[in-house]
Amino acid sequence: MIRYTLKCDHDHSFESWFQSADAFDKLQSAGMVACTACGSTKVSKSLMAPSVRTETATEKPALTAPATPQEEALTKLRKHVEANSEYVGMKFADEARKMHDGDTPERPIYGEAKPQDAIKLIEDGVPVLPLPFAPRKQTN
Structure with a gap:
């Protein structure tokens, strides 16, 4: 996994x-x-500085760092999506296509898709967007 700091054409920064x-x-x-x-979707990578430890052997790191405004926004977004959308797991591409084609009623959904399936949805004009977080695996 790799983390990028990104910037959009409206000068918003996010990771x-x-x-x-x-x-x-x-x-x-x-x-x-x-x-x-x-x-x-006009997004580019920003310059990033490597993460470097600066503590000495006698310093103890904090147990948790305070949440950044971006982390707080992502947490709020995740809670909103989970509370107001149906998790469809790996059936996301099929469900999104069925709604787009009018074969099933429209409803807010989220889930997972293979990259090639997500690209095909976009190429076919199905209105989907990637979430800036991975869905939690749900067992029921």
Whole structure:
């Protein structure tokens, strides 16, 4: 996994995790990387500084760091999506296509899709966006 600091064409900065640099490039070229503030898909990588430990052997790190405004916004977004949408798991691409084609009633859903299935949805004009977080695995 790799974390990138990203910036949209409206100068919003945000971070997101990707499986690899190649995965980021593929998702970005498919228009699937969107700004968490405004939804723009005109996103580029920002300069990033490496994370460096500065504590000495006698200093003890804090148990938890305070949440950044971005982390708080992502937590709020996750709670909203989970409370107001149906989790459909790996059936996301099929369910989104059925709603787009009028074969099933429209409703808010979220889930997971293979990258090639998500790209096909976008190419076919199905209105979908990637979430800036991975869905929690649900067992029921």
